Amino acid sequence: MAFELPDLPYAHDALADLGMSKETLEYHHDLHHNAYVTVGNTLVAGTEWEGKSIEEIIKGTYDASAVAQSGLFNNVSQHWNHSQFWDMMGPGEKKMPGELEKALVEAFGSVDEFKKQFSAAGAGQFGSGWAWLVKDTDGSLKVTKTENGVNPLCFGQTALLGCDVWEHSYYIDFRNKRPVYLSNFLDKLVNWENVASRM
Numbered sequence: 001m002a003f004e005l006p007d008l009p010y011a012h013d014a015l016a017d018l019g020m021s022k023e024t025l026e027y028h029h030d031l032h033h034n035a036y037v038t039v040g041n042t043l044v045a046g047t048e049w050e051g052k053s054i055e056e057i058i059k060g061t062y063d064a065s066a067v068a069q070s071g072l073f074n075n076v077s078q079h080w081n082h083s084q085f086w087d088m089m090g091p092g093e094k095k096m097p098g099e100l101e102k103a104l105v106e107a108f109g110s111v112d113e114f115k116k117q118f119s120a121a122g123a124g125q126f127g128s129g130w131a132w133l134v135k136d137t138d139g140s141l142k143v144t145k146t147e148n149g150v151n152p153l154c155f156g157q158t159a160l161l162g163c164d165v166w167e168h169s170y171y172i173d174f175r176n177k178r179p180v181y182l183s184n185f186l187d188k189l190v191n192w193e194n195v196a197s198r199m
Contacts, residue, residue, distance in 0.1 A: 001051065003044075003076070005029075005037045006083050014091045019184040024172045032168055033082040040075035047072070054080050055153060062154040069148065077149040081130060085164055090191035100196040107141035114143070119182040121145040122165045131182070133161040135199065160198045161190065 008029055013022040044050050049057045049072070058080060061073040069077075101111060108114040114133070122131030125145040132144045134157040141160070144152065152159040163185050170181035 002041050003037045003054065003079055005034045006086065008086055010091055015089065015189060018091065018188040019173060019181075020089070020189060021173050024169070027172065028164075028169055029082070029086065033079070036075045036078040036082065040072070040079050043072040043075060058151070058153050062150070064154075069150065074149045077151055077153075080153070081149060081151050081162060081164070084159060084162055087194050088161055088191055089185075089189045090194070094188070094190065094192060096192040097196040100192060100199065103141055103199065108143075115183075115186045117143040118161075118163070118186065119179060122163055122182045123179045125165050128166040131163045131165060132157075132159055133195070134159055158198065161195045 008025065012025045012029075015025065016022055044057065049060065052060070054076060057076045058073065061070055061076070063069060063073075096111070104111050104114045108117060118131055118133060121143050122145065125131065125147070127147065129145060129147045130151065132146065132152055134142055134144055134152045136142050137156045142157075144157075146152075146154075151162070163182060165178060165182070170178060174181040174184075
């Protein structure tokens with residue numbers, strides 16, 4: 001079954017007042033994400049991975065010893081990453097569910113400390129990549145960062161929240177101010193109900 005570009009769960013201009021412009025979403029979703037889908041479909045066709053689930057392909061093609069991942073991994077993994085990313089954001093109410101707040105306080109000492117660590121991970125990721133809040137294999141919550149298209153599936157973790165820190169995700173709206181983009185993401189864009197549902 002071929003991969004398909006998912007529709008955004010909101011209008012292209014729905015996040016504009018929250019710091020993510022219509023232009024960013026048009027470029028990021030309609031062009032960048034679509035390219036991962038198109039190239040991923042081309043690379044998987046006729047291989048042993050054709051017909052496998054996206055999770056199977058990501059886990060099966062990730063190479064922890066490689067200096068650079070394969071094109072197949074990169075495109076399929078980035079398709080998965082972005083599909084999660086759109087759902088992890090949204091317009092409207094940003095109240096954090098009580099069970100998520102409690103879990104963050106238990107894991108990090110406070111919600112503010114979690115945000116501090118998450119922002120530091122994203123700002124400190126050299127070059128392109130992602131910042132993540134994950135449920136680790138032992139059930140604990142951790143903040144991690146990954147390079148390029150690598151994601152928590154590669155390590156057996158559950159992605160609760162991910163923020164794209166590739167330049168195309170923030171340069172139109174924030175130029176080179178990645179830390180400001182990360183703060184805005186956490187304070188205005190995250191759909192905390194979606195994060196809680198992943199626990």
